[in-house]
Amino acid sequence: MSAISANKAELLAIANAVASEKMIDKSIVIEAMEEAIQKSARNRYGAENDIRAKLDPLTGDLTLWRVVEVVEEVEDYFKQVDLKQGEKLQPGAKVGDFIVDPLPPVDLGRIDAQSAKQVIFQKVRDAERERQFEEFKDRAGEIITGVIKSVEFGHVIVNLGRAEGVIRRDQQIPREAARTGERVRALITKVERNNRGPQIFLSRAHPDFMKKLFAQEVPEIYDSIIEIKAAARDPGSRAKIGVISHDSSIDPVGACVGMKGSRVQAVVQELQGEKIDIIPWSEDTATFVVNALQPATVSRVVLDEDDGRIEVVVPDEQLSLAIGRRGQNVRLASQLTGHQIDIMTEEEASEKRSKEFAERSKMFEEELDVDETLSQLLVAEGFAELEEVAYVDLAELASIEGFDDELAEELQSRALEALERQEEAHRLVRRELGVEDALAEIPHLNEAMLVTLGKAGIKTLDDLADLATDELIAKKREAPRRRNNADGPPQRRPQRETDKGGVLGEYGLSEEQGNEIIMAARAHWFEDEVTSGPTEEAAHADSTQ
Numbered sequence: 001m002s003a004i005s006a007n008k009a010e011l012l013a014i015a016n017a018v019a020s021e022k023m024i025d026k027s028i029v030i031e032a033m034e035e036a037i038q039k040s041a042r043n044r045y046g047a048e049n050d051i052r053a054k055l056d057p058l059t060g061d062l063t064l065w066r067v068v069e070v071v072e073e074v075e076d077y078f079k080q081v082d083l084k085q086g087e088k089l090q091p092g093a094k095v096g097d098f099i100v101d102p103l104p105p106v107d108l109g110r111i112d113a114q115s116a117k118q119v120i121f122q123k124v125r126d127a128e129r130e131r132q133f134e135e136f137k138d139r140a141g142e143i144i145t146g147v148i149k150s151v152e153f154g155h156v157i158v159n160l161g162r163a164e165g166v167i168r169r170d171q172q173i174p175r176e177a178a179r180t181g182e183r184v185r186a187l188i189t190k191v192e193r194n195n196r197g198p199q200i201f202l203s204r205a206h207p208d209f210m211k212k213l214f215a216q217e218v219p220e221i222y223d224s225i226i227e228i229k230a231a232a233r234d235p236g237s238r239a240k241i242g243v244i245s246h247d248s249s250i251d252p253v254g255a256c257v258g259m260k261g262s263r264v265q266a267v268v269q270e271l272q273g274e275k276i277d278i279i280p281w282s283e284d285t286a287t288f289v290v291n292a293l294q295p296a297t298v299s300r301v302v303l304d305e306d307d308g309r310i311e312v313v314v315p316d317e318q319l320s321l322a323i324g325r326r327g328q329n330v331r332l333a334s335q336l337t338g339h340q341i342d343i344m345t346e347e348e349a350s351e352k353r354s355k356e357f358a359e360r361s362k363m364f365e366e367e368l369d370v371d372e373t374l375s376q377l378l379v380a381e382g383f384a385e386l387e388e389v390a391y392v393d394l395a396e397l398a399s400i401e402g403f404d405d406e407l408a409e410e411l412q413s414r415a416l417e418a419l420e421r422q423e424e425a426h427r428l429v430r431r432e433l434g435v436e437d438a439l440a441e442i443p444h445l446n447e448a449m450l451v452t453l454g455k456a457g458i459k460t461l462d463d464l465a466d467l468a469t470d471e472l473i474a475k476k477r478e479a480p481r482r483r484n485n486a487d488g489p490p491q492r493r494p495q496r497e498t499d500k501g502g503v504l505g506e507y508g509l510s511e512e513q514g515n516e517i518i519m520a521a522r523a524h525w526f527e528d529e530v531t532s533g534p535t536e537e538a539a540h541a542d543s544t545q
Contacts, residue, residue, distance in 0.1 A: 030057050041103070051065070051066050065102045067079075068098070132163040132197060133198040145183060145185050146183070147159045148181060163200060165200035166199070166200070166201060176204070186202035206233075210241070214241070225246055225247050227246065232333075237328065238277070238328055241277075279291045285310070286303060292336045293333050300312075311342045313346060314343060314346075319343065322343050357376070360384055363375075368418065370414075386419055392412075394408050394412065397411065430451050434454065436459060439453065442520045443520055456503045462521075464521040465518065465522040469511060473502045473504055473505060474502035
């Protein structure tokens with residue numbers, strides 16, 4: 001093949017054939033041919049020349065020329081000419097003009113033709129890759145069908161027709177056999193531009209793959225009458241989806257199950273027998289958690305909004321069912337609801353409440369210098385911290401049965417004194433740690449927090465200012481309580497480094513408060529800039545006088 005030595009009819013025929021075969025614009029092929037001709041012509045006339053080629057896409061006529069610049073004094077004899085030579089090439093030429101110097105057609109040899117062929121192929125290949133990327137770049141989140149081309153190191157390569165995709169090992173359904181030549185459906189998760197062409201990442205394990213399958217099987221989901229609000233999967237084993245209906249006359253669970261389970265079974269078969277629990281979604285977190293733990297029966301739910309944790313109490317005989325095999329049921333429920341779920345029996349919950357009650361009673365007894373009966377009464381009324389007693393409305397405290405205004409005032413006074421004693425004790429420890437007093441002026445920080453900062457090596461304004469908000473206030477993420485089997489004791493996985501949280505994560509500071517702390521610590525940086533600027537300018541002015 002030599003597009004260069006072919007006649008003009010053949011050139012156009014080749015351009016049309018390549019454009020049609022690769023499904024790219026004919027102008028890109030023409031441009032590639034022109035570039036190849038230019039490269040080959042430079043090899044013939046000299047690479048230093050600025051040679052251009054133009055192939056007419058309608059007639060196939062090829063024009064070849066050299067561009068030179070008219071200058072007063074020639075420095076580059078290949079790309080420049082003086083005024084005298086320029087006037088010969090183009091009458092009336094002036095310094096600064098660029099002149100087109102026509103060149104005769106050249107007969108290119110075998111090596112030149114091969115080089116031109118490589119240029120054309122590379123240009124066409126680049127255009128084809130760009131076309132593939134443009135075609136798939138906005139299709140993330142779609143389900144696509146392809147044919148398995150090969151399996152390489154456990155990763156499945158899928159022929160998508162105009163491109164290839166890959167299902168990585170961790171995005172496959174476990175124990176699913178991938179056979180060359182079989183058709184496969186998968187979700188497009190990501191499309192990236194790459195030197196070797198677009199990288200199209202596919203998944204059969206992603207929760208969105210299951211959601212899209214339901215949309216294909218359930219017309220009400222496709223029409224947005226029913227919405228899948230949440231989904232969680234243990235690929236190939238079990239899944240849960242939370243659904244809600246925007247039409248009160250349509251049961252979302254029944255619509256997804258279908259007549260005799262036909263709709264859900266179609267999805268189950270595609271997911272290699274994965275069991276799917278379809279759960280009614282609820283805005284009320286406690287209700288949704290109870291639904292998510294089905295088929296287990298829940299006795300009580302206790303929400304901890306600050307830590308994003310939920311304690312669920314179940315009857316003893318329901319414990320293994322609620323946790324599920326290898327913790328699967330509670331793990332999927334946690335993913336579905338977006339909350340950390342701790343499962344405990346009635347006995348465990350009772351023991352925990354008794355322990356907390358005793359600890360709080362003992363604390364009030366010691367800090368407020370009251371008898372056991374009075375301290376237990378405070379705990380029974382819902383008081384858990386000294387701050388609650390110190391700053392609660394006096395009338396609320398006095399309204400407790402057996403209390404009066406005088407006792408309420410005395411308890412508040414003692415609570416305030418106890419808080420002051422604690423603050424002073426923390427202040428002494430803080431100063432022993434070497435935490436400077438300037439940090440005590442920062443809003444939202446108390447002495448206990450300053451002690452924690454000091455123990456973490458944060459002792460100056462600059463130390464604190466260097467922190468990001470997350471490093472300061474991020475809450476520690478703990479592992480869920482789980483059991484390896486129904487009879488074993490609760491276990492907790494080892495804490496990972498990434499679960500440590502921020503320095504002050506235990507104090508429950510909000511992101512807004514964390515930002516204010518960091519900005520207050522950095523305030524002196526900006527003050528230094530303002531004060532140093534004029535001083536430096538004045539010093540410079542003095543030195544010049």
